[in-house]
Structures are given as structure tokens and as C-alpha cells.
Amino acid sequence: MSALVDICDVSHSFGHLPVLKNISLGIEAGSYTVLLGPSGSGKTTLLSVLGGFITPSRGKVLISGQDCTTTTPAKRPTTTVFQDYALFPHMSVGNNVAFGLRMRGIGRAARKARAQDALALVGLAEIFNKKPHQLSGGQRQRVALARALVVEPAVLLLDEPLGALDLKLRRQMQDELKALQKRVGTAFVHVTHDQEEAMALADHCVVMNDGRIEDSGAPERVYSRPATRFAATFMGESTLFPGRVSDSGGGRIGVQTRLGTTMLPGNAPIGSDIWLAVRPEHVKIGQGIGFDLGEADIGSVVFQGSFKRVLARSSRDPSIEFIAKLPAHAAVHQGERVPLHCLPTDLIVLRD
Structure with missing residues (x-):
């Protein structure tokens, strides 16, 4: 079965x-795509193409099998x-909510x-007769949603709808939007630059950069196994370092890096140059079983409630700065030198 929306080589x-470069994307019915x-x-340009506000220079947009380009x-x-919600x-x-119905000739x-x-x-339900200026930011956002949904669209497009809200209200509205x-x-397509917002809302996450799609899939997969270096650093934080795939003997494939040698946690041809990434939650302090990352000098320690975010520069290669959660x-302090390690299985192989 074809997708509800097919963006074909746009x-x-x-x-x-050039702002969009050969974009092809399918959006399934009932999905929440970010x-x-x-x-x-x-x-935002891609969202405008979907909404009909921009006709693409090339390519097609199909909705329910119909060419809507x-x-x-x-x-x-x-x-x-x-x-900005654009309420009258x-x-x-x-009357704001009913406006689209009025334009369609509904009694x-x-x-x-x-x-x-x-x-x-x-x-x-209780604010039917109020005016927009009498509402809070969160209420205006919900009125805009009601106005969009009342016409029963096949696809609802949201252009950074939470950007004007404070942090607490934004998180509350994330829960309400998902529910x-x-x-x-209805299929929702939501634009944001906020990675936490994307992970909270999406069941289909599309990471874009320089007019192209860098990665696309379930947010859990995009986070845990990103396809590119850009996706690894934009969809969450990562420490990246280069490596070369080598034959470790005995049928084992390894990877040589500036930090040492470990087994290859994925697939790549022997002799190829690759990039590896490790997420902050997988960087551990102290000696341990796994990949020895060497010692690092702690540059900053930031308390963030449920965890501490630590930046530490490698003593083996000062160009590498680890991010640890x-x-x-x-008990870590700025200026200390500490050993670091991670599990080889927590390393991510990136294609570029």
C-alpha cells in the first residue's frame, strides 16, 4: 500500500x-512526522511545498494518490x-474555528x-464566545489546532507551533499534541529545530540539512544508530572520531582509531576509513571492561537536575572532546584527569 503523501524527487x-535538493519522502496515514x-x-520550505504555498521547481507531491503539486x-x-497562530x-x-467551514459554504x-x-x-468548549486577546498562549495554540482540524484534513501541517511558548507550557503542549x-x-507533519521536541512527538523523524534528508526513520533508530555524522550530532549529542577498519586475525574485524583499537561494532570493508560516534550516556568514568578511551581532562561540569553534563578533552588526542552524561x-570536578571507557557495542559506525 502506498503512503498517504508521496514527495517525489522535489x-x-x-x-x-537551491533550498531543496532531490527530496523523496513518504508519509503514512495516521503518522506523526517531524x-x-x-x-x-x-x-519550512518543504512544509510550504506540502501545504501548496510554494510550487516546487521540480518534482511532484502526491496526496492520497492525487497529484497536488x-x-x-x-x-x-x-x-x-x-x-503565530494567525487568529483573526x-x-x-x-467564528475563528468555523472560518474554514464558512469558506466551504457550510451552513x-x-x-x-x-x-x-x-x-x-x-x-x-467553554471559550466559544471569547476573543483571541482574552486567551493565554497555550489556549491560542489549541484554538489554532481546532480551526485546522474542524475541516477534517488528510494532513495537518504544523510550522514550529510551540516556538512561542515557555519551556513548561511547551512540554505540556507536546503531550497534548501527541495525545x-x-x-x-490525522497525519501530522511538524517542523522544529528542537531535538527533544522531535523525540517527544515523532513516530517518524526526518533529519534535514542543507536542503537534503540526512536520515529518516523511527526516532529511536535515528538516535541510537544515526546514518550520518550530521544526524549523530543534531539528533542528540555525540563525540566523533575517525577510524580505519582492519583485520584483527582469527576472523575478527577491528577498527583502529587515535584512541586505540577495538572490535568493529558494525559493517564496513577492511581498509576503509570510517567515523565512529559515542553518545554521552555511554561514556563512563574509570577503568572498565570494553574500549579504553584513555585519560581526559575535565573542562566543565554542569548540574542539570537528574544528571551532570561533563566535557572532557582527550589526553591522547586533544582534538577530541568527550561529552559525558x-x-x-x-563526584567529578573541573580540572581533574580521569580515565574513560565505553562498550564497543555502544560505538556507532557512520557512513560519512
């Missing part, structure tokens, strides 16, 4: 500046929630009933 340029990347990666936003089965200040909340009584149902869905998406079953009670 490229786009603003003048002579487009994750830094500013300038192309994620040149279809206007009002005529395609998508709706968009913008970062002179209209009541109820007043039916509009009101459906708008009330949509507001109830987002937990705001709402599961309840209504240690228990909150760990």
Missing part, C-alpha cells in the same frame, strides 16, 4: 539559491497551523456545531 530554488533541522536546512492551499486536503482578532473563538448551524465539537476536542494526534488519527551524584 527540488526548489529561490533565484539561484521535520527536524537547523535554520536554513529546508524544512500545483493545487492551491484552499483546494488540497491539508491545513496549516502557523507559529476581531472574531470570536467560535451557520452546522458550522457552529462542528466548531463546538472541535473546541471540545482540544479542551476549550490529540492519536485520538483523531553522568549520574547527578557523580
Whole structure:
């Protein structure tokens, strides 16, 4: 069965500046897809192509098997929630939510009933007659969601919808968005540059950089086994270092690095140059069984509640700075020299 949305070899340029480069992506019905990347990666442009606000220079966008590449936003089965919510200040909340239905010629009584149902869905049934300026940021965000969902789109597009909220409210809204998406079953496509937000919400994470897709898949897989160096450092933190694959004898394949030699934790041809990554939670202080990372000088220790984030520069290769996530009670101090190790199975082989 084909995906609900098929983005087929889409490229786009603003003048002579390419911003999307041969993007192909499938989005399944009922999924929560997050487009994750830094500013300038192309994620918002891709969302605009999906919503019909930009016609790509090349390629096609299929939704439910129909070619929607040149279809206007009002005529395609998508709706968009913008970062600023774009509510009409002179209209009541109820009329804001019902606006899309009005544009589709739905009668007043039916509009009101459906708008009330949509507001109830987002937990705001009691504010039908209020004006947007009377609402909190979180309430305005939920009104924008209700307005988008009331027209029953096949795909709901969210352009950094939590960016204007404070940290506590943002985390609360993450939980509410995920629960709402599961309840209504609509495919959500959500743009963010926040890796924690992506992991909290997505069941399909798409990491973008420089107009291309670097990695795509379940967030657990993208985090634990990222495909590229960029994905390893943007979807969470990592310490990266180069290595060369070698024959260790006895049928064992190893990898030689500036930090020492260990068994290869993945597949790569003998003699090939690779990159290895290790996540902060897998870097351990002290001598231990596994890959000896050598000694390192602790540069900073930051207490972050449930853990301490430690930066430590390798004494074997000062160009390598380890990031370690240690228990909150760990007795580590700036300026100390400590031995480090990790399990070979926790090393990640990257393709570039």
C-alpha cells in the first residue's frame, strides 16, 4: 500500500539559491512526522511545498494518490497551523474555528456545531464566545489546532507551533499534541529545530540539512544508530572520531582509531576509513571492561537536575572532546584527569 503523501524527487530554488535538493519522502496515514533541522536546512520550505504555498521547481507531491503539486492551499486536503497562530482578532473563538467551514459554504448551524465539537476536542468548549486577546498562549495554540482540524484534513501541517511558548507550557503542549494526534488519527507533519521536541512527538523523524534528508526513520533508530555524522550530532549529542577498519586475525574485524583499537561494532570493508560516534550516556568514568578511551581532562561540569553534563578533552588526542552524561551524584570536578571507557557495542559506525 502506498503512503498517504508521496514527495517525489522535489527540488526548489529561490533565484539561484537551491533550498531543496532531490527530496523523496513518504508519509503514512495516521503518522506523526517531524521535520527536524537547523535554520536554513529546508524544512519550512518543504512544509510550504506540502501545504501548496510554494510550487516546487521540480518534482511532484502526491496526496492520497492525487497529484497536488500545483493545487492551491484552499483546494488540497491539508491545513496549516502557523507559529503565530494567525487568529483573526476581531472574531470570536467560535467564528475563528468555523472560518474554514464558512469558506466551504457550510451552513451557520452546522458550522457552529462542528466548531463546538472541535473546541471540545482540544479542551476549550467553554471559550466559544471569547476573543483571541482574552486567551493565554497555550489556549491560542489549541484554538489554532481546532480551526485546522474542524475541516477534517488528510494532513495537518504544523510550522514550529510551540516556538512561542515557555519551556513548561511547551512540554505540556507536546503531550497534548501527541495525545490529540492519536485520538483523531490525522497525519501530522511538524517542523522544529528542537531535538527533544522531535523525540517527544515523532513516530517518524526526518533529519534535514542543507536542503537534503540526512536520515529518516523511527526516532529511536535515528538516535541510537544515526546514518550520518550530521544526524549523530543534531539528533542528540555525540563525540566523533575517525577510524580505519582492519583485520584483527582469527576472523575478527577491528577498527583502529587515535584512541586505540577495538572490535568493529558494525559493517564496513577492511581498509576503509570510517567515523565512529559515542553518545554521552555511554561514556563512563574509570577503568572498565570494553574500549579504553584513555585519560581526559575535565573542562566543565554542569548540574542539570537528574544528571551532570561533563566535557572532557582527550589526553591522547586533544582534538577530541568527550561529552559525558553522568549520574547527578557523580563526584567529578573541573580540572581533574580521569580515565574513560565505553562498550564497543555502544560505538556507532557512520557512513560519512
